[in-house]
Amino acid sequence: MSRRVILAGNGALYPEIANYLKLQGWMVYSVEESWQEREKIHAVLEIESGFNDDKRQLLIEVEKILPPDIPIFTSVLHRTATEIASWVRVPERIIGFSPLLLSEMEILEVSSPLQVRDQQKWAKFTTIWSEIGKQVEIVGDEPGLVFPRTLALLVNEATFALSERIANARDIDLAMKLGTNFPEGPLSWADQVGIDYIYAILTGLYREYGEDRYRPAPLLRKMIYAGYLGKEVGRGFYDYD
Amino acid sequence: MTNDTFHRLAIIGAGTMGLGIAEFLASVGYNVAIYESSSKAWKNNWSRLKHRLSKQVERGKLTTKEMKELCQRIHLVSSLSDLREMDLIIEAVVENIEVKKELFSQLSQIVSDTTILASNTSSLSITEIAAAAANPERVLGLHFFNPAVKMPLVEVIRGEVTELKWMEEVTQWIKEIGKEPVQVADSPGFLVNRVARPFHIESYRLISEGLADKAQVDRILRAAGFKMGPFELQDLIGIDINLAASVSVYRGFFAEPRFRPHYRQQRMMESGALGRKTGKGHFTYES
Numbered sequence: 001m002s003r004r005v006i007l008a009g010n011g012a013l014y015p016e017i018a019n020y021l022k023l024q025g026w027m028v029y030s031v032e033e034s035w036q037e038r039e040k041i042h043a044v045l046e047i048e049s050g051f052n053d054d055k056r057q058l059l060i061e062v063e064k065i066l067p068p069d070i071p072i073f074t075s076v077l078h079r080t081a082t083e084i085a086s087w088v089r090v091p092e093r094i095i096g097f098s099p100l101l102l103s104e105m106e107i108l109e110v111s112s113p114l115q116v117r118d119q120q121k122w123a124k125f126t127t128i129w130s131e132i133g134k135q136v137e138i139v140g141d142e143p144g145l146v147f148p149r150t151l152a153l154l155v156n157e158a159t160f161a162l163s164e165r166i167a168n169a170r171d172i173d174l175a176m177k178l179g180t181n182f183p184e185g186p187l188s189w190a191d192q193v194g195i196d197y198i199y200a201i202l203t204g205l206y207r208e209y210g211e212d213r214y215r216p217a218p219l220l221r222k223m224i225y226a227g228y229l230g231k232e233v234g235r236g237f238y239d240y241d
Numbered sequence: 242m243t244n245d246t247f248h249r250l251a252i253i254g255a256g257t258m259g260l261g262i263a264e265f266l267a268s269v270g271y272n273v274a275i276y277e278s279s280s281k282a283w284k285n286n287w288s289r290l291k292h293r294l295s296k297q298v299e300r301g302k303l304t305t306k307e308m309k310e311l312c313q314r315i316h317l318v319s320s321l322s323d324l325r326e327m328d329l330i331i332e333a334v335v336e337n338i339e340v341k342k343e344l345f346s347q348l349s350q351i352v353s354d355t356t357i358l359a360s361n362t363s364s365l366s367i368t369e370i371a372a373a374a375a376n377p378e379r380v381l382g383l384h385f386f387n388p389a390v391k392m393p394l395v396e397v398i399r400g401e402v403t404e405l406k407w408m409e410e411v412t413q414w415i416k417e418i419g420k421e422p423v424q425v426a427d428s429p430g431f432l433v434n435r436v437a438r439p440f441h442i443e444s445y446r447l448i449s450e451g452l453a454d455k456a457q458v459d460r461i462l463r464a465a466g467f468k469m470g471p472f473e474l475q476d477l478i479g480i481d482i483n484l485a486a487s488v489s490v491y492r493g494f495f496a497e498p499r500f501r502p503h504y505r506q507q508r509m510m511e512s513g514a515l516g517r518k519t520g521k522g523h524f525t526y527e528s
Binding site for chain 2: 101104105106107109135137139140142145146147149150151153154156157158160161164165166167168171172174175176178179180181182183184186211212213215
């Protein structure tokens with residue numbers, strides 16, 4: 001069945017996710033385009049990181065357009081689904097999800113807000129993903145879920161090692177690929193994903209847990225200031241021509 | 242294969258790593274002297290190596306002649322004083338700082354002015370080991386990974402006083418013999434053991450907070466491209482080995498919170514569930 005979905009929010013992942021969903025035969029609308037189709041929409045995917053108030057405003061806007069039984073999948077890289085659900089009128093339709101590697105991974109990680117009482121009814125929202133071959137894993141509701149959280153911590157440690165001049169970037173990546181069989185060196189992986197996404201996950205974890213282990217390496221913050229956000233913009237830990 | 246700088250090579254300690262490195266060096270054509278203080282350990286490990294090589298001959302991966310030549314290139318020596326003329330000596334004895342310091346002190350009295358002394362330690366300070374030697378500027382770390390014959394990575398570790406010149410020469414030589422060297426400053430866990438810590442420790446936090454179960458964490462991380470999830474990987478490495486690495490990095494950084502091990506690692510070890518080698522770790526295995 002060809003699903004009609006609203007893809008909302010900004011970020012480097014937007015075109016990749018839009019393309020992927022179209023290739024699966026889904027019809028993808030922006031928030032602006034969705035007014036005419038509002039009765040036919042099956043779900044919303046909202047990928048705003050949540051650094052500022054834009055995410056909240058966007059969700060309030062989307063809720064005005066849609067009937068109350070339409071699920072809203074919202075990126076939980078930086079904030080929990082529970083916090084996000086607290087902003088909206090119908091928290092039971094909020095599903096936290098990770099937009100990272102959405103097109104590549106066979107698994108889609110989702111989390112449920114604390115406000116959801118009827119878990120069975122909530123879980124039914126996730127079944128649309130099996131129509132395009134995704135296996136849904138329901139995990140606990142903390143920023144970054146499982147894979148993004150793991151990746152962000154590996155990148156953070158590699159960044160600390162780089163700033164402490166333990167080794168250069170190329171050697172750090174080479175060592176992690178050859179020494180532990182990582183599919184990608186953490187620094188070049190961060191460049192591909194986007195430094196801003198890695199930073200969003202770390203600051204989200206740091207805010208929720210208040211623990212030093214999630215403190216972002218100062219170099220990551222500097223890269224954000226400098227606009228060295230990774231491959232997408234031509235510069236991150238490496239230069240790209 | 243020969244190299245002007247490092248031609249006469251020796252290994253100290255014929256355990257898994259020592260003999261593994263010797264086997265690798267012999268496989269690329271070097272003659273390797275090896276010193277092992279326990280004749281029992283030598284007998285056991287040497288016959289295990291020969292057994293493994295003959296399996297390779299059976300499977301057609303090695304000819305009988307190649308096996309014979311490889312074995313002939315590894316010579317057991319009976320005394321440290323036989324290592325006087327060496328260009329490079331790689332130490333791979335037990336991971337005990339006092340043992341290593343004593344050995345480096347002794348060795349540095351025996352060897353020539355130009356011998357490089359390297360330690361294959363995976364967790365001890367190269368600087369501390371070097372300080373026991375008469376010429377600490379000629380001491381560095383050469384951290385091979387297990388199995389040394391197969392694993393391409395070698396961390397070349399620079400102690401506080403290691404001379405850059407020797408770092409460069411050894412790094413170049415490691416490249417020439419077909420391995421991938423990375424230069425690393427002497428710091429806790431060096432590079433791989435340190436940067437890989439979150440992969441292991443965070444997985445314990447995910448499960449103990451009830452955010453996911455073990456099989457789920459493994460499935461998700463495999464789907465993201467990792468060959469193995471953290472729990473199946475820990476079972477392969479050994480729960481005890483992984484805990485020891487965690488504790489060593491944590492202590493080395495003077496209790497930096499990022500490296501704090503998880504008590505559940507400790508409980509696993511206390512229960513004797515050490516991974517594949519005991520048939521039970523995070524998961525159970527049929528023997």
